[in-house]
Amino acid sequence: MSLPQFTHLRPADLREASAMLLELPGESRVLAGGTDMLVKMKLRRQVPRYLINLKKIAGLEGLRDEPGGGLSIGPLTTLEALKTSVVVRKKYPLLHDAVARMGTLEIRNCGTVGGNLCNASPAAETVPALLLLGATLHLVSRDTQRSVALEAFIQGPGRTQLARGELLATIHVPEPVQGSFGAYEKHSLRRMDLAVVGAAVLLGTEGPLCRWAKIALSAVGPTALRAHHAESLLAGREVDEACMQSAARAAAAEVQPQADLHGTVEQKREMAAALTARVIARALERAGLHPGRA
Numbered sequence: 001m002s003l004p005q006f007t008h009l010r011p012a013d014l015r016e017a018s019a020m021l022l023e024l025p026g027e028s029r030v031l032a033g034g035t036d037m038l039v040k041m042k043l044r045r046q047v048p049r050y051l052i053n054l055k056k057i058a059g060l061e062g063l064r065d066e067p068g069g070g071l072s073i074g075p076l077t078t079l080e081a082l083k084t085s086v087v088v089r090k091k092y093p094l095l096h097d098a099v100a101r102m103g104t105l106e107i108r109n110c111g112t113v114g115g116n117l118c119n120a121s122p123a124a125e126t127v128p129a130l131l132l133l134g135a136t137l138h139l140v141s142r143d144t145q146r147s148v149a150l151e152a153f154i155q156g157p158g159r160t161q162l163a164r165g166e167l168l169a170t171i172h173v174p175e176p177v178q179g180s181f182g183a184y185e186k187h188s189l190r191r192m193d194l195a196v197v198g199a200a201v202l203l204g205t206e207g208p209l210c211r212w213a214k215i216a217l218s219a220v221g222p223t224a225l226r227a228h229h230a231e232s233l234l235a236g237r238e239v240d241e242a243c244m245q246s247a248a249r250a251a252a253a254e255v256q257p258q259a260d261l262h263g264t265v266e267q268k269r270e271m272a273a274a275l276t277a278r279v280i281a282r283a284l285e286r287a288g289l290h291p292g293r294a
């Protein structure tokens with residue numbers, strides 16, 4: 001499949017990129033790693049006249065860990081750079097779990113975290129992890145700038161809060177809360193494929209107690225969904241096997257899967273339950289706690 005014709009533009013900074021988005025006649029689109037955009041263009045789902053390539057803009061790539069101040073991630077940071085970052089592996093293992101399970105090495109070397117968020121696929125795998133970690137996105141345009149919680153940024157499949165001319169400039173992840181432990185797991189046909197179901201958990205622990213819990217599931221709703229009832233079944237408890245299984249069943253009841261080639265609604269709920277139980281168990285293990293039998 002060939003690409004449709006387009007004009008390739010290379011702005012020097014985000015202001016110029018924004019001006020291009022605002023001023024060019026006809027459809028223009030931002031290009032980062034192109035692993036989503038170029039596929040859509042080949043399939044003629046999007047046929048922009050102009051592609052505004054951000055790759056030449058300095059300062060949009062890389063991680064900055066400020067002790068006590070959290071992690072700033074440039075939107076052009078590749079998935080592979082996140083995967084191989086020692087800071088991400090040690091301080092944000094939930095995010096490391098997610099990127100380590102994404103695509104192939106080739107895709108992770110091209111694909112960026114900003115592209116994964118802005119593409120707003122219901123199956124995007126950095127989303128559940130960054131959602132639970134409380135990520136905030138800094139958006140800029142030629143004349144404006146603002147910060148938006150990731151939770152509010154993604155509005156539906158392929159839909160974000162980006163206004164005309166706006167670009168994602170930075171992703172900020174707050175310093176992890178002391179005593180919090182997370183994990184992410186996905187089910188996909190092949191390891192490199194998009195998740196059929198993805199599950200992320202973040203538990204706030206104190207001694208043997210789970211003080212609070214956050215659970216997000218992806219690919220089983222229009223965006224990554226929080227499983228609030230399941231979270232409430234874990235909060236304030238010493239989590240044993242029975243508690244873990246009831247939270248997993250509750251999470252499966254809260255998702256909104258659609259039947260497709262990858263499974264029926266019931267099969268996807270079963271996958272959601274199994275993955276939720278698995279990530280809770282892994283997070284407890286990371287906390288040095290093991291779910292005992294009831």
Ligand SMILES: Cc1cc2nc3c(=O)[nH]c(=O)nc-3n(C[C@H](O)[C@H](O)[C@H](O)COP(=O)(O)OP(=O)(O)OC[C@H]3O[C@@H](n4cnc5c(N)ncnc54)[C@H](O)[C@@H]3O)c2cc1C
Nearest residue numbers: 030032033034035036037102103111112115116118125168
């Ligand atoms: C074979 C294959 C396997 C894949 N496997 C996975 C997987 O396992 N898990 C997964 O989650 N994804 C997967 N993907 C999807 C894709 O690789 C990721 O979503 C990737 O992170 C997209 O990043 P990109 O830089 O390539 O985005 P691009 O394709 O360049 O852009 C994606 C969208 O984001 C917009 N955009 C990009 N950067 C900005 C910015 N700074 N400001 C505003 N808008 C912006 C673009 O305009 C476009 O609409 C896979 C794709 C392929 C082809």
